[in-house]
Amino acid sequence: MNQESNASDCTGGPASLLLLKTLQSLWTKKEMNKQLKEETRRGFAVLEDPLAGLLDMLESSSDWKGKGHSLGYYITNELQLWIKEHPGVQQSGLRLKKLQARVFRILAQSQVNLLDPLINIYQLHTADRNCLLGHVSHIYHKGKYKEAAILSIKLKLQLDLDVEKMCTPLLLQEKTNLVEAYVAEYPDLQCKLLQTLDIWCEPSFNTKDISRQYEGLRPDKLNHKTLSKLVFRLLEQYNLDPALCPNVINQRHLGSLKYLFYKRFVEKTMTQENWVDHVQNTVGENRWLQEQLVQLLVSYCDLNTAARWALRYSLPEKTLPYGVVDELQNLKVQERVEDGERRADDYEEDRKKDYYQLPIPRENIHFLQTWEAMQRCREAVLQPGQVVGIDMEWRPSFGVVGKPRVSVLQIAVKEQVFLLDLLQLLKPDEMEELSHFVQTLFSDPTIIKLGYGMSGDLHSLGATCSAFKEMEKQVQGVRDLLAIDKQLQKNRCGWKKSGLRVDMLSQDSCGDRGFRQPEKGLSLLVQHVLGKPLDKTEQLSNWEKRPLREEQILYAASDAYCLLEVYKKLCEDPASFGLSSDLTESLVGKPSTKPRAKKQLNQQEMPLPSKQIARQEGRVILTSGLPYQTLQSQVGEGRCFSVDCSEKAKEQALQVLKHFNVQVTLADVFSRCQVCNCDKYLKVSREQMRQLMQLSGLSTDEDDAACLAKSEEKPETNPTSDTSESDSLQPVYNPHCQWLQESDLNVETLTLATGTALQLAAIPPGVLAKADLAFFYCCTQCGKVFWEGSHFGRVVSQFKEALGPTEGSQSFYNLS
Numbered sequence: 001m002n003q004e005s006n007a008s009d010c011t012g013g014p015a016s017l018l019l020l021k022t023l024q025s026l027w028t029k030k031e032m033n034k035q036l037k038e039e040t041r042r043g044f045a046v047l048e049d050p051l052a053g054l055l056d057m058l059e060s061s062s063d064w065k066g067k068g069h070s071l072g073y074y075i076t077n078e079l080q081l082w083i084k085e086h087p088g089v090q091q092s093g094l095r096l097k098k099l100q101a102r103v104f105r106i107l108a109q110s111q112v113n114l115l116d117p118l119i120n121i122y123q124l125h126t127a128d129r130n131c132l133l134g135h136v137s138h139i140y141h142k143g144k145y146k147e148a149a150i151l152s153i154k155l156k157l158q159l160d161l162d163v164e165k166m167c168t169p170l171l172l173q174e175k176t177n178l179v180e181a182y183v184a185e186y187p188d189l190q191c192k193l194l195q196t197l198d199i200w201c202e203p204s205f206n207t208k209d210i211s212r213q214y215e216g217l218r219p220d221k222l223n224h225k226t227l228s229k230l231v232f233r234l235l236e237q238y239n240l241d242p243a244l245c246p247n248v249i250n251q252r253h254l255g256s257l258k259y260l261f262y263k264r265f266v267e268k269t270m271t272q273e274n275w276v277d278h279v280q281n282t283v284g285e286n287r288w289l290q291e292q293l294v295q296l297l298v299s300y301c302d303l304n305t306a307a308r309w310a311l312r313y314s315l316p317e318k319t320l321p322y323g324v325v326d327e328l329q330n331l332k333v334q335e336r337v338e339d340g341e342r343r344a345d346d347y348e349e350d351r352k353k354d355y356y357q358l359p360i361p362r363e364n365i366h367f368l369q370t371w372e373a374m375q376r377c378r379e380a381v382l383q384p385g386q387v388v389g390i391d392m393e394w395r396p397s398f399g400v401v402g403k404p405r406v407s408v409l410q411i412a413v414k415e416q417v418f419l420l421d422l423l424q425l426l427k428p429d430e431m432e433e434l435s436h437f438v439q440t441l442f443s444d445p446t447i448i449k450l451g452y453g454m455s456g457d458l459h460s461l462g463a464t465c466s467a468f469k470e471m472e473k474q475v476q477g478v479r480d481l482l483a484i485d486k487q488l489q490k491n492r493c494g495w496k497k498s499g500l501r502v503d504m505l506s507q508d509s510c511g512d513r514g515f516r517q518p519e520k521g522l523s524l525l526v527q528h529v530l531g532k533p534l535d536k537t538e539q540l541s542n543w544e545k546r547p548l549r550e551e552q553i554l555y556a557a558s559d560a561y562c563l564l565e566v567y568k569k570l571c572e573d574p575a576s577f578g579l580s581s582d583l584t585e586s587l588v589g590k591p592s593t594k595p596r597a598k599k600q601l602n603q604q605e606m607p608l609p610s611k612q613i614a615r616q617e618g619r620v621i622l623t624s625g626l627p628y629q630t631l632q633s634q635v636g637e638g639r640c641f642s643v644d645c646s647e648k649a650k651e652q653a654l655q656v657l658k659h660f661n662v663q664v665t666l667a668d669v670f671s672r673c674q675v676c677n678c679d680k681y682l683k684v685s686r687e688q689m690r691q692l693m694q695l696s697g698l699s700t701d702e703d704d705a706a707c708l709a710k711s712e713e714k715p716e717t718n719p720t721s722d723t724s725e726s727d728s729l730q731p732v733y734n735p736h737c738q739w740l741q742e743s744d745l746n747v748e749t750l751t752l753a754t755g756t757a758l759q760l761a762a763i764p765p766g767v768l769a770k771a772d773l774a775f776f777y778c779c780t781q782c783g784k785v786f787w788e789g790s791h792f793g794r795v796v797s798q799f800k801e802a803l804g805p806t807e808g809s810q811s812f813y814n815l816s
Contacts, residue, residue, distance in 0.1 A: 016053030017060060019043035024061075027071045040078045050089055051121065054079050055102050065109050073113055080117045090123075100127045104135045107151060108144070115154050124155060133160055143215070145169035149182055158182060163189045164196045168210060172217040176230060180237075190238045197231050198245035200224075228252065254292055256282050256398035263540065265300045266755045270540055273549070277542045282398070283313075291319050299749040303327040355535035356526050358417075358558050359565070365417045365557045367548065369424040371433045377418040378437055381411055384446040388413055389563035392457045393543045393556055394464075403463040407543040409438075410560035417557040423544060426465055435467040445476040450563040452522040454480045481566060485525045487579060522559070529566045529577070534558060622656065650798060657802055664802055669795055670786070671735045678781035681737035682744060682752070689776045690768055696750055696760050733788035737777060756783045763787075 022043070026036045047053040057075060058064060064072025083089060091099060103122045107115065119125065124132070132155050140148040149166055152158055158166075167179045183189040200207060207222045231248045234240075242249050260278055263270040283289045290313040297306035298321050307327035310320055317325045358365075368374050381388055389412035394404040409420040425434045441447060442458075451457060455472065462469040519533045527533035538555035548556075574581060621640045641659060643652050657664060672679050684692070744753055751757045758778055763785055767773065777786045796803065 015043075015047055016056040019047070019053070020057040020060060023071060023075065027074075037078070040075060041082055044079060044082050044086075049091075050079060050082070051091055051099055054121070055099065055106070058106050059102075064111070064114060073111075076114060076117045076121070080121055083121065096123065097127070100124060100131075104131075107135070108139050108142075108147070112150055115151065119154055129157070129160065132157060136161070140166070145173070145214075146175060146178060149178055153181060158186055158189055163192045167193060167196075169214050169217055172211055172214060172222060174222075180234070187238070187240075190234070190240060191244055194231060194234055194238075194240065194244050197227055197234075198247045201227050201231065201245070201247045201251065203251070224251075250286065250288055252398075253282050253286070253289055257289070257293060257296060259398060261296050261300050262757075266751075266757065269537055271537055271551070274538065274541050277545065278396075278398075278540065281542065287313075287315075290315060294324065295321055295748075298324065299746055299751070300755070307331055354532065356530060356532045356558060356562055358554065358561055360415055360417070360561065362554075364415055365419065365553060367419045367421065367553060369421040371425070371430050374420070374425070374434070374437065377411065377420070380413055380416060381418070381441060382437075382444070382447070384444075385448075386413060387448045387450065387564060387567065388441070389450045389560040389567075390454070390457070391451065391556070391560040391563070392460060393541075393559075394460060395542050395544045396540050404460045405544075406457075406461050406464045408548075408556055409461075410556050411441075412557070412560035412564055414564065417561050419548075419553065419556055421546075422464065423546070431465070431467065435465070438468065439471055439474070442471055442478075443474045443476055447477055449475075449478045450567050451478065451480055451482075452485075452525070452563065453482045454478055479567065481522070481525060481563060484566075484570065484579070485521075488525070488528060488577060522562070526562050526566060529569050530562070534562060620660075653799070654802055664799070666796065666803060667735060669799075669803075670733065670792060673779040673782060673784055673786075675784045676779065676782040678779050680780045681735060681777040681786075682740040682780055683737045684740045684776045684778060686768065686774055686776070688740060689763075692745075692747075692750065692758070693760060693763070693768070695747055733792045735777065740778070752778075752780060752783070754780060756780060759783045759785055 019040075022039060023036065026039060044050045044053075054076060058072055061072055064070045064076075100122050103118055103124070107118060110118065136148050136152050136155075136157060139151065145166075149170055152161060152166065163183065167182060170176075170179050170182075179193070183193050199205065200210070201224055203224070207227075211217050228248050228251060231245050232252070235242055235245065257279065260270070260275060260282070264272075264275040279293065283293050290309075294306050294310050294315065297309055303323045304327055306321070306324050308331065310324055310328055311331060317328070320328070366373070366376070368377060389410075391410045392406045393408040393410070394406050397404060406422055409422055411418045411420065420434075422434075424430065438461075442449065454475075458468075458472045458475065462472065519527050523534040523536055535555070535558075538552050541549075541552050541555075543552070570577060570579065620638070622643055623640065641656070643655065647655070656662075673681075745751070745758075746753075749757070750760060756779075759782075763776075767787060773787055775787070778784075779786070
């Protein structure tokens with residue numbers, strides 16, 4: 001082959017175009033067979049310069065520019081394989097540079113699947129680096145950001161390019177996978193990327209300012225929340241120091257503080273000691289977080305408490321909220337802050353009776369910190385046929401980077417609980433013995449291990465110590481009660497579908513009852529099986545702080561020992577809980593294959609909480625079908641009513657109202673919160689709500705202007721129009737409630753005087769634009785916000801025959 005004769009033009013000549021036509025004919029006929037392959041290879045052999053010939057064919061055809069399998073891709077791939085068999089056709093020197101210059105133009109238009117073979121055939125890794133960078137820059141400035149990034153990765157040019165410039169448009173296009181691939185092999189670029197993302201996470205930073213530099217790209221989903229999640233994921237993925245991202249870390253810690261305030265002062269499920277401990281650990285030496293803490297204390301507590309914390313951290317007076325400075329000056333400087341702290345522990349004795357209590361004496365709970373002390377545990381636990389309850393505790397991280405490290409491993413056997421202090425027992429001199437003991441326990445099939453969500457606990461244990469990483473694969477004899485819980489939930493769904501699930505009708509519609517957070521997880525299972533839930537007050541304790549408090553020890557022991565009692569109760573009579581007689585089938589999440597005979601619902605199959613509520617609160621059980629006869633004898637005369645389920649919902653409701661002689665007026669419709677059943681609302685005008693939405697950052701002046709414009713677009717009604725009297729009488733939602741006063745609401749935290757936070761985020765932006773919407777109604781117990789919509793009118797229309805007259809009833813109708 002005479003290569004010198006074509007050195008000047010670097011083309012394959014007419015032969016390459018003739019070959020292309022031949023191959024196109026075979027390709028069009030879909031003859032993807034041996035003949036196409038042979039013709040392709042025969043063509044390469046007769047071309048004077050196959051490398052130049054390939055470029056001729058690609059430049060003369062356009063099928064390779066589309067997606068999918070193309071003739072251009074097929075020819076390129078075949079040439080790459082053919083060159084391996086004929087290495088002598090490879091070019092070098094000036095001729096190779098000319099070929100590379102031609103291939104650059106094709107790369108700008110080619111699909112990803114063509115990049116690798118073209119790069120290999122034309123040895124682009126050996127090309128002049130400045131030429132490669134110039135080509136990438138050219139593609140980038142044409143707006144082909146994805147193509148520029150992919151080519152940079154293929155040619156390993158990332159270190160010579162600005163990572164922020166290359167990755168910003170990709171992030172705006174939500175191509176985070178490509179961004180991760182761009183920095184995957186370069187720790188320095190990973191750090192620079194995360195520092196850039198952290199700057200974007202500043203509260204005052206507006207991502208719209210970035211998008212203005214890139215025409216056609218809008219950061220619709222590139223908000224602070226999305227960016228924060230991305231930063232934390234990358235920090236963990238690349239195992240980088242969180243200190244690289246101070247803005248994101250500060251915002252996450254601030255979120256933790258707000259969560260702690262909610263748990264302590266709103267939900268009231270955290271003790272003062274736990275709360276103080278977590279607050280101090282969260283704030284640390286960070287001055288900005290210390291200032292935010294004082295702001296929250298002013299909102300949730302009082303000026304005196306805020307001033308004491310400000311004194312504790314020696315905060316400058318100029319950074320303190322109004323009123324705190326005066327209070328600070330009234331405090332004695334020499335007074336220790338700790339002396340002024342009063343322990344306000346809500347863990348009262350009379351409250352304990354409502355929760356599950358350990359049935360064993362305190363001396364049977366052993367906190368073990370040395371291997372010598374562990375011998376007693378080993379002897380009691382490693383017995384064939386033993387049933388063991390297992391749980392684990394770790395310090396809550398509140399979403400900050402890092403995997404949980406197990407601090408306490410609880411092991412319960414009959415009449416005893418052993419609390420293993422892993423902070424001590426996992427030290428080098430104790431680790432080998434502990435590791436052997438734990439692995440023996442979990443791998444012994446003759447020992448029944450009870451847990452709740454055991455796989456999650458084992459995963460955390462593996463993250464705590466490398467010796468336990470593979471233990472999950474060796475586990476035998478585990479009975480995970482989470483599977484039982486799921487089966488019970490399915491059974492409850494089945495009761496609802498078949499009419500066995502009961503609902504309550506309160507005869508005292510105006511009665512006030514405290515609203516407590518619903519039980520969940522293991523606590524709910526314990527409540528269903530044993531009658532009382534677990535007290536989770538100490539759940540968010542700092543389990544790494546030593547010594548553990550007495551409340552922590554009792555909580556940890558209860559979490560493990562209750563598993564034994566739940567398992568025992570279920571084994572005694574699984575049928576009463578709707579479970580298979582072979583409890584093992586339920587524990588592994590498999591339904592029984594034996595069909596259960598139809599039978600009357602007995603007393604044990606009736607959900608216990610329903611009967612208790614009916615008796616204790618004077619409620620009536622609404623039910624139908626088989627359970628009626630059994631239930632009416634259990635809850636007393638008149639406490640159970642059978643509803644005809646063959647009727648439609650409307651007829652059922654009318655039947656109940658008539659039977660109990662309930663008189664319903666317009667004021668009763670939606671008079672109670674649909675979430676918590678509270679009957680007290682605060683009435684907020686649309687203008688007030690607009691101001692609250694602005695304070696919360698959920699709307700802007702631009703949104704309000706659009707809202708006002710829409711409200712003004714409402715056409716005037718024609719007073720002379722032919723409208724019947726019935727059409728002009730429109731029901732107006734007007735429940736009994738009070739107006740929102742300034743003293744009722746903390747505008748900084750958007751919480752009521754009771755500590756309830758208003759759920760303003762659930763209000764769609766378009767609601768404020770409704771011209772006929774005058775008021776909003778805020779539940780004083782859970783914070784849910786309601787407003788009048790078409791649903792109210794439909795309900796009134798559907799049940800108009802059941803609505804009785806009431807004094808002043810005309811005020812409920814719009815007569816204009």
